[in-house]
Amino acid sequence: MKVLGVLGSPHKTGGSAQLLLAALKGAEREGAKTELVSVYDGEVKPCIGCIHDEEPQCKFPCIFEDYGKIILEKIYEADGIIFSTPIYWFAPSGQLKNLIDRMTSLENMVAYGEPSYLEGKVVGAISVGADEGGAWVGGYIITTMTSMGAIVPPWGIAYSHKAEKAIYDNKALMDAINIGILTARMIARLKGIPADLTFVYDIDLLETIRKEVILKLGLITPGREDYGKRIVKKSGI
Amino acid sequence: MKVLGVLGSPHKTGGSAQLLLAALKGAEREGAKTELVSVYDGEVKPCIGCIHDEEPQCKFPCIFEDYGKIILEKIYEADGIIFSTPIYWFAPSGQLKNLIDRMTSLENMVAYGEPSYLEGKVVGAISVGADEGGAWVGGYIITTMTSMGAIVPPWGIAYSHKAEKAIYDNKALMDAINIGILTARMIARLKGIPADLTFVYDIDLLETIRKEVILKLGLITPGREDYGKRIVKKSGI
Amino acid sequence: MKVLGVLGSPHKTGGSAQLLLAALKGAEREGAKTELVSVYDGEVKPCIGCIHDEEPQCKFPCIFEDYGKIILEKIYEADGIIFSTPIYWFAPSGQLKNLIDRMTSLENMVAYGEPSYLEGKVVGAISVGADEGGAWVGGYIITTMTSMGAIVPPWGIAYSHKAEKAIYDNKALMDAINIGILTARMIARLKGIPADLTFVYDIDLLETIRKEVILKLGLITPGREDYGKRIVKKSGI
Amino acid sequence: MKVLGVLGSPHKTGGSAQLLLAALKGAEREGAKTELVSVYDGEVKPCIGCIHDEEPQCKFPCIFEDYGKIILEKIYEADGIIFSTPIYWFAPSGQLKNLIDRMTSLENMVAYGEPSYLEGKVVGAISVGADEGGAWVGGYIITTMTSMGAIVPPWGIAYSHKAEKAIYDNKALMDAINIGILTARMIARLKGIPADLTFVYDIDLLETIRKEVILKLGLITPGREDYGKRIVKKSGI
Numbered sequence: 001m002k003v004l005g006v007l008g009s010p011h012k013t014g015g016s017a018q019l020l021l022a023a024l025k026g027a028e029r030e031g032a033k034t035e036l037v038s039v040y041d042g043e044v045k046p047c048i049g050c051i052h053d054e055e056p057q058c059k060f061p062c063i064f065e066d067y068g069k070i071i072l073e074k075i076y077e078a079d080g081i082i083f084s085t086p087i088y089w090f091a092p093s094g095q096l097k098n099l100i101d102r103m104t105s106l107e108n109m110v111a112y113g114e115p116s117y118l119e120g121k122v123v124g125a126i127s128v129g130a131d132e133g134g135a136w137v138g139g140y141i142i143t144t145m146t147s148m149g150a151i152v153p154p155w156g157i158a159y160s161h162k163a164e165k166a167i168y169d170n171k172a173l174m175d176a177i178n179i180g181i182l183t184a185r186m187i188a189r190l191k192g193i194p195a196d197l198t199f200v201y202d203i204d205l206l207e208t209i210r211k212e213v214i215l216k217l218g219l220i221t222p223g224r225e226d227y228g229k230r231i232v233k234k235s236g237i
Numbered sequence: 238m239k240v241l242g243v244l245g246s247p248h249k250t251g252g253s254a255q256l257l258l259a260a261l262k263g264a265e266r267e268g269a270k271t272e273l274v275s276v277y278d279g280e281v282k283p284c285i286g287c288i289h290d291e292e293p294q295c296k297f298p299c300i301f302e303d304y305g306k307i308i309l310e311k312i313y314e315a316d317g318i319i320f321s322t323p324i325y326w327f328a329p330s331g332q333l334k335n336l337i338d339r340m341t342s343l344e345n346m347v348a349y350g351e352p353s354y355l356e357g358k359v360v361g362a363i364s365v366g367a368d369e370g371g372a373w374v375g376g377y378i379i380t381t382m383t384s385m386g387a388i389v390p391p392w393g394i395a396y397s398h399k400a401e402k403a404i405y406d407n408k409a410l411m412d413a414i415n416i417g418i419l420t421a422r423m424i425a426r427l428k429g430i431p432a433d434l435t436f437v438y439d440i441d442l443l444e445t446i447r448k449e450v451i452l453k454l455g456l457i458t459p460g461r462e463d464y465g466k467r468i469v470k471k472s473g474i
Numbered sequence: 475m476k477v478l479g480v481l482g483s484p485h486k487t488g489g490s491a492q493l494l495l496a497a498l499k500g501a502e503r504e505g506a507k508t509e510l511v512s513v514y515d516g517e518v519k520p521c522i523g524c525i526h527d528e529e530p531q532c533k534f535p536c537i538f539e540d541y542g543k544i545i546l547e548k549i550y551e552a553d554g555i556i557f558s559t560p561i562y563w564f565a566p567s568g569q570l571k572n573l574i575d576r577m578t579s580l581e582n583m584v585a586y587g588e589p590s591y592l593e594g595k596v597v598g599a600i601s602v603g604a605d606e607g608g609a610w611v612g613g614y615i616i617t618t619m620t621s622m623g624a625i626v627p628p629w630g631i632a633y634s635h636k637a638e639k640a641i642y643d644n645k646a647l648m649d650a651i652n653i654g655i656l657t658a659r660m661i662a663r664l665k666g667i668p669a670d671l672t673f674v675y676d677i678d679l680l681e682t683i684r685k686e687v688i689l690k691l692g693l694i695t696p697g698r699e700d701y702g703k704r705i706v707k708k709s710g711i
Numbered sequence: 712m713k714v715l716g717v718l719g720s721p722h723k724t725g726g727s728a729q730l731l732l733a734a735l736k737g738a739e740r741e742g743a744k745t746e747l748v749s750v751y752d753g754e755v756k757p758c759i760g761c762i763h764d765e766e767p768q769c770k771f772p773c774i775f776e777d778y779g780k781i782i783l784e785k786i787y788e789a790d791g792i793i794f795s796t797p798i799y800w801f802a803p804s805g806q807l808k809n810l811i812d813r814m815t816s817l818e819n820m821v822a823y824g825e826p827s828y829l830e831g832k833v834v835g836a837i838s839v840g841a842d843e844g845g846a847w848v849g850g851y852i853i854t855t856m857t858s859m860g861a862i863v864p865p866w867g868i869a870y871s872h873k874a875e876k877a878i879y880d881n882k883a884l885m886d887a888i889n890i891g892i893l894t895a896r897m898i899a900r901l902k903g904i905p906a907d908l909t910f911v912y913d914i915d916l917l918e919t920i921r922k923e924v925i926l927k928l929g930l931i932t933p934g935r936e937d938y939g940k941r942i943v944k945k946s947g948i
Contacts, residue, residue, distance in 0.1 A: 010759040040757070046806035048721040048751075049797060052841070052874060087759060088812045089855045091802065098805030110436075119391055120434050120915035130763070132609035132633055135564045139380030139610070142389065143372065144800045146379060149436065151423075152389035154356055157380065159606055161635070163763060186388075190426055190434075197357050197427075199347075199386065221667045247522040277520070283569035285484040285514075289604070289637060323523060327846045328565065331572030332520035338562045367526070369678045369846035369870055372801045376847070381563045396843055400526060403711060452918070584910075593865055594908050609854065617850030617859060617868065623910065626853065626863035627895075628830055660862075664900060664908075671831050671901075673821075673860065 001187050003027040003180070006071065006076035007038040008085030008096030011218040015128035015166030019158065019176035020084035020166070021216060023126060025209045026180025027080070030188065030195070037074060039095045042067020044129075047101035051108060060117055062105035070098060076106060080122040080183040081150075083141050087129030087159075090136045100144060107148040119149035122186045124156045124179035128166045133160025153186040155179065155199055167213055174206055240264040240417070241315035243308065244275040245322030247334030250454040252365035252403030256395065256413035258453060259404070260363060262446045263417025264317070267425065267432070274311060276332045279304020284338035288345060296349055297341035308336060313343060317359040318387075318418040320378050321413075322447050324366030324396075327373045337381060344385040356386030359423045361393045361416035365403045371396025390423040392416065392436055404450055411443055436474035475661050477501040477654070478552035480545065480649055481512040482559030482570030487691040489602035489640030493632065493650035494558035495690060496641070497600060499683045500654025501554070504662065504669070507682035511548060513569045516541020521575035525582060533586055538619035545573060550580060554596040555624075557615050558650075561603030561633075564610045574618060581622040593623030596660045598630045602640045608633025623705040627660040629653065641687055650679055714738040714897050715789035716893070717782065718749040719796030719807030724928040726839035726877030729867065730887035731795035732927060733878070734837060736920045737891025738791070741899065741906070748785060748807045753778020758812035770823055773816035776925075782810060787817060791833040792861075792892040794852050795887075796870060798840030801847050811855060818859040830860030830928055833897045835867045835890035839877045845870025864897040866890065866910055878924055 005024045009016040017038075022036040043066045051058035060076065062069055075081055085092040092100070106117035125141035127134045138157030146152060158179055160172035167173060178199055183196035213219070246253040254275075260269040280303045288295035293435045297313065299306055312318055322329040329337070343354035362378035364371045375394030383389060395416055397409035405408060415436055422432035450456070479498045483490045491512075498508040511513045525532035534550065536543055549555055559566040566574070580591035599615035601608045610632030620626060632653055634646035641647060652673055659669035687693070716735045720727045728749075735745040754777045762769035771787065773780055786792055794804040803811070817828035836852035838845045849868030857863060869890055871883035880882060889910055896906035924930070 010757070011763065014760075014763065040759075044805075045761065046721070046751070046809075047799060049725075049799070049804075052722065052725065066470045088758060088760070088808075089815075089858070090613070091808065091851065091855075093757065093760075094755075094805050094807075094809030094812045097799075097802065097803075097808045098757075101799045101805045104800075115435050119436065132606070135380065135384075136608040136610040136613070139376050139564070140802065143376030143394065144802075146389050146391065146393040147372075147800070151391055151434075152355060152379065152383050152393070154381040154383065154386045154388055156389070167429060192429065192431075194429075197388075198352050199356065247520070248526065251523075251526065277522075281568075283484070283514070283567065283572075284562065286488075286567075289485065291490065303521070315577050325521065325523070325571075325575045325862040326578075326621070327850070328571065328614065330520065330523075330619075331518075331570075331575045333568075334562075334571045335520075335567065335568030338568045341563075369843070373847040373850070376801070377565065381565075384563070549861075589909050593910065613850050613854030616853060616863065617846065620853060620863050620865065620867040621846075623865045625865055625908075626857050628857065628860045628862055630857040630863070631854065636712070666903065666905075668903075671862075672826050673830065 001032045001184060002078045003032040003034045003080040003082065004074050005034060005036040006081060006083050006109055007036060008083065008093045008127065010040045013219060015160060015163050016084040016086050016126060018167040018213050018217060019126045019128060019160065019172060020082060021213045022173055022209050023082050023176045023180035025212055026177040027184040028041035030181055030184035032184040035074065037071050039099050044095055044098045045102065046098050051104060055202040058105055058108045059111055059112055060105045062102050068099055068102050072102060072105065076117055078121065079187045081210065082124045082126065082179055082183060083124035085137060087127050087133040087137050090133035091140065092137055103148065116149035121150045122153055122183045123150040124153060124183050126158045126176050126179060128160045130161060151186065153182040154197055155182060167210055167219065170206065173210060177206065179208055238270045238421060239428035240269040240271045240319065240420055241311050242271060242273040243318060243320050244273060245320065245330045247277045249330045252400050252458060253321040253323050253363060255404040255450050255454060256363045256365060256397065256409060257319060257411055258450045259410055259446050260319050260413045262449055263414035264421040267418055267421035269421040274308050275309065276336050277390060281305035281332055281335045284341065284344040286294060290339060295345045297342045297346060297354055299339050300445065305336055305339050309339060309342065313354055315358065316424045319361045319363065319416055321363035322374060324364050324370040327370035328377065329374055337388050340385065358387045359390055359420045360387040361390060361420050363395045363413050363416060365397045365400065367398060367400040388423065390419040391434055392419060403416035404447055404456065410447060414443065414446055436447050475505040475506045475658060476552045476556055477508045477556065477657055478548050478557060479508060479510040479556040480557050481510060482557065482567045484514045487693060489634060489637050490558040490560050492598060492641040492687055492691060493600045493602060493634065493646060494556060495687045496647055496683050497556050497650045497654035499686055500651040501658040504655055504658035506658040509548065511545050513545065513573050518542035518569055518572045520572050521578065525578060531578055532582045534579045534583060534591055536576050542573055542576050546576060546579065549590055552595065553661045556598045556600065556653055556657060558600035559611060561601050561607040561611050564607035565614065566611055568668050577622065588625035595624045596627055596657045597624040600625060600632045600650050600653060602634045602637065604635060604637040626662065627656040628671055629656060641684055641693065647684060651680065712743045712895060713789045714743040714745045714791040714793065714894055715785050716745060716747040717792060717794050718747060719794065719804045721751045724930060726871060726874050727795040727797050727837060729878040729924055729928060730837045730839060730871065730883060731793060732924045733884055733920050734793050734887045734891035736923055737888035738895040741892055741895035743895040746785065748782050750782065750810050751791035755779035755809045756805055757809050758815065760817060769816055769819045771816045771820060771828055773813050779810055779813050783813060783816065787828055790830065790898045793835045793837065793890055793894060795837035796848060798844040798848050802851065803829065803848055814859065827860035832861045833864055833894045834861040835864060835894050836892060837869045837887050839871045839874065840872040841872060862897065864893040865908055866893060878921055878930065884921060885912065888920055927932050
């Protein structure tokens with residue numbers, strides 16, 4: 001059971017990195033093997049839309065020999081994928097969007113008589129910013145992923161406005177951990193292994209994972225203004 | 238295995254009704270018991286946001302005694318829900334939105350120490366219009382549903398711009414049938430019953446269901462300008 | 475110069491009412507005559523999509539004799555419209571959506587050889603919630619309005635997550651006041667009257683309008699946790 | 712009066728290029744000087760979010776010395792900007808998104824005591840694909856632009872699903888031409904020059920501009936299946 005975290009941020013220790021790491025730690029507790037890659041760790045050339053060329057070449061693997069290709073291969077091999085992006089103007093970062101555009105090479109296998117290579121994979125989405133747009137970003141990513149054939153688990157999006165303090169945003173942190181847990185459990189269920197798909201409220205787990213993330217990323221503990229709020233799952237209304 | 242179709246259209250035989258019926262017929266082939274309800278068949282009072290009152294009453298069942306309540310009960314009892322709405326200005330119809338707002342009563346059980354009553358249900362979305370907006374509408378609905386705890390199956394959204402001729406839009410029809418099939422199969426898989434989650438291309442099935450829908454809704458067979466196109470799953474790029 | 479405020483909330487003194495009132499007070503300072511109506515003050519029947527009937531009747535005035543019709547007439551007479559809605563699942567309230575659907579009767583005059591009755595009106599959008607979705611809601615409303623022929627002024631959307639404390643959300647309050655000011659100034663400019671379209675930072679104006687809104691709505695002054703923050707226009711990145 | 716066309720497509724003669732050229736020709740008829748640049752004509756490095764660094768450097772000009780910087784300077788100098796992008800998974804191309812992210816350097820001048828450098832510019836958006844998403848893409852772009860301080864003219868978005876045949880999509884072509892005309896006229900009005908802001912229906916103008924675009928881009932005239940349809944402004948309902 002492999003869960004891949006795809007980071008869309010140039011900041012290695014920022015809010016979207018923090019919540020992604022927390023999600024992966026959630027998945028690990030469910031027995032998943034995890035890996036984290038960042039779209040900023042190498043070149044991700046922009047898609048050239050060759051699917052509309054007279055002789056389309058859009059199939060896996062994508063024609064470009066760059067870091068994007070390496071990430072696409074990891075996506076291909078994963079059972080679950082968790083995207084985490086900074087909110088850049090109500091949308092994923094352009095660099096992550098380049099990768100998503102290039103994922104067409106996985107989906108477009110349908111034009112070659114095969115299923116989409118995303119089909120049946122389980123996908124969640126996290127976004128972090130200092131301003132609005134998290135729901136729009138998360139909604140955008142899962143809409144694209146279901147349109148490539150992926151499955152969205154319960155509570156499949158999480159977001160925070162706390163920017164580099166996202167790790168202290170209890171609601172967002174609990175949501176992110178659940179994306180990890182529920183992605184892993186959904187993979188298990190699809191493999192026929194019993195697993196509960198109920199949202200997990202567990203303050204001890206939250207504190208433990210928070211500490212692990214802080215330690216791992218070398219975060220300096222800031223003022224605690226957002227810390228210790230009661231964890232409540234807020235309704236969207 | 239119960240799959241509920243929720244129609245958001247005032248037109249009983251229009252495009253969104255046609256594709257919803259096709260989806261339900263897809264689900265029936267997988268052994269689901271289905272039912273179709275329309276938000277226009279009775280009053281659906283607008284949500285009054287009592288969740289923000291000093292003494293919130295937002296829990297299931299919703300306080301209003303109207304047709305909306307009856308639909309909410311059917312949603313509660315279903316294993317899967319397929320929404321189908323006309324595209325009214327890039328969004329679901331206001332009447333369907335009223336129902337979605339009222340679904341807060343199901344989700345907000347989390348404030349009463351219970352799981353969301355949507356948790357683990359499988360949900361897909363269909364939208365039909367004469368203009369743009371289908372992806373936005375579908376994306377909106379599944380974003381809201383995952384945020385209430387529901388699961389989105391592979392290929393969870395379908396849309397057509399063919400308005401009242403949607404039943405002759407082969408791509409959209411195949412997509413809608415798959416929403417029915419894959420919703421039912423996802424429910425089965427979650428119950429531990431083996432079921433393939435691959436997109437189904439089956440021109441015979443498509444033609445059979447098309448005829449059933451035309452017969453059931455009493456549609457007059459129009460000119461065939463959209464009919465008989467090769468079924469291809471088009472990439473979003 | 476008439477600016478109409480359309481409230482989409484059942485709460486007369488809630489966050490979306492607060493910021494809408496603030497926006498209208500901004501517009502009044504620029505010489506506009508303002509009025510505030512709420513979609514919850516009467517019945518707004520859902521649109522029945524008669525535009526797709528064999529004999530379409532979709533023209534102004536809309537066929538329904540209800541409170542929605544009265545609001546549509548006020549929209550018709552206004553030079554500017556400011557919508558303010560609670561964020562109900564990342565979207566306007568269903569009741570407001572019903573009104574927006576019914577605004578088709580104004581726009582669809584294009585089918586009768588006239589310009590859209592929205593053409594050239596100036597429109598802004600405010601949204602308030604306890605959770606995410608403000609950018610999505612605002613974006614949705616202005617996308618629909620430009621597609622009906624309206625003009626969006628600079629900084630045409632504002633949002634707050636402070637729910638019933640939105641009046642103490644300085645950034646959102648300054649944004650809302652600017653929607654009022656800039657809507658009025660844009661109307662003036664279009665009439666050939668000189669007017670500056672620069673975002674107004676004015677802490678005195680903000681405090682004055684805040685007090686007026688609190689007094690007008692009879693708000694009890696809450697704890698000041700959000701009060702007095704430095705006003706900064708935050709980038710969306 | 713300068714209107715800049717920003718192309719987000721790798722295809723120089725594809726649908727988004729066709730409609731962008733048509734829009735610019737519309738603007739030229741209103742006296743605008745126009746220029747077309749493509750984000751694929753050079754490198755547009757991804758934004759590194761330095762706005763969140765301890766010592767933020769996010770101001771105009773952006774720190775990167777690349778082709779993106781040249782485009783940002785052209786945006787800075789323009790009175791109006793028309794974006795035209797292929798629809799890549801319901802959103803602008805990643806390469807265009809990189810440019811939009813980098814436009815933060817123009818907007819973030821507000822952090823340095825200046826107005827946003829986008830403030831008061833007039834912006835429209837065109838998108839073209841083979842599948843859905845045009846309204847979402849257009850809505851996304853104008854939402855971001857109003858949030859940077861730009862003005863959206865009446866009928867500010869246009870879209871086509873005709874891909875490389877977009878020039879034969881009469882509705883989209885008339886819409887695109889209007890974006891050019893109305894962007895130019897809005898600029899004029901803001902400068903105090905009288906100009907009508909009514910949507911222009913003009914079949915002769917449409918045919919003339921179509922021919923000019925076909926000639927300029929060297930398009931081979933295809934089968935006329937989409938050609939000659941009655942021009943109607945379709946309602947979004």
